[in-house]
Amino acid sequence: xxxxxxxxxxxxxxxxxxxxxxxxxxxxxxxxxxxxxxxxxxxxxxxxxxxxxxxxxxxxxxxxxxxxxxxxxxxxxxxxxxxxxxxxxxxxxxxxxxxxxxxxxxxxxxxxxxxxxxxxxxxxxxxxxxxxxxxxxxxxxxxxxxxxxxxxxxxxxxxxxxxxxxxxxxxxxxxxxxxxxxxxxxxxxxxxxxxxxxxxxxxxxxxxxxxxxxxxxxxxxxxxxxxxxxxxxxxxxxxxxxxxxxxxxxxxxxxxx
Numbered sequence: 518x519x520x521x522x523x524x525x526x527x528x529x530x531x532x533x534x535x536x537x538x539x540x541x542x543x544x545x546x547x548x549x550x551x552x553x554x555x556x557x558x559x560x561x562x563x564x565x566x567x568x569x570x571x572x573x574x575x576x577x578x579x580x581x582x583x584x585x586x587x588x589x590x591x592x593x594x595x596x597x598x599x600x601x602x603x604x605x606x607x608x609x610x611x612x613x614x615x616x617x618x619x620x621x622x623x624x625x626x627x628x629x630x631x632x633x634x635x636x637x638x639x640x641x642x643x644x645x646x647x648x649x650x651x652x653x654x655x656x657x658x659x660x661x662x663x664x665x666x667x668x669x670x671x672x673x674x675x676x677x678x679x680x681x682x683x684x685x686x687x688x689x690x691x692x693x694x695x696x697x698x699x700x701x702x703x704x705x706x707x708x709x710x711x712x713x714x715x716x717x718x719x720x721x722x723x724x725x726x727x728x729x730x731x732x733x734x735x736x737x738x739x740x741x742x743x744x745x746x747x748x749x750x751x752x753x754x755x756x757x758x759x760x761x762x763x764x765x766x767x768x769x770x771x772x773x774x
């Protein structure tokens with residue numbers, strides 16, 4: 518964890534007793550979570566653990582049934598996703614939300630435009646040119662400089678994942694939530710993505726959901742383990758690697774808490 522993410526630093530994200538019920542199902546139950554500025558946090562758990570639901574509660578895709586979400590020191594429990602994004606939160610999704618018929622540059626440009634609450638214009642002005650330059654700069658930093666003019670539908674799966682991260686990065690976020698960015702990637706693509714995540718500026722706080730423990734435990738400095746909607750363990754990557762309960766869950770043996 519960066520030095521500035523000290524024990525007395527004000528949390529950039531704080532969840533208190535957060536829960537979400539769908540009918541008779543408690544997808545997330547009583548989760549308390551604090552993320553400090555500059556932190557690199559991984560959230561792990563088997564399928565159905567509630568990880569993506571937790572992300573949806575943080576980003577505002579839907580409101581909590583119980584508990585509160587504080588973002589950058591403000592209670593945002595009732596705020597919609599678009600307002601949280603403009604506060605400095607960016608996220609990716611398990612399912613791609615890219616514009617396949619547009620170029621890499623166009624996709625990143627639209628991400629910049631959206632967070633600035635801009636509008637498409639038939640005639641470009643200085644601000645549009647600035648946003649285009651920003652899009653090219655970020656795409657290049659994320660390893661996409663050679664495919665700026667290529668349509669997204671022509672990219673490899675790994676390049677599309679890189680683009681999703683680039684679009685989140687292009688909004689100048691204070692907090693990035695990445696939902697399984699390594700899903701479906703080859704070993705080489707996972708290595709490339711991991712290096713890109715490790716190279717993110719320290720002033721961007723990163724929370725990553727990842728089923729690939731090798732990627733998650735290399736990127737993260739602190740790990741939260743979820744099971745059946747609850748937090749059941751936390752620790753450093755080394756502590757999580759050595760945790761027998763974590764191994765049991767990933768091997769499919771039921772946790773008896």
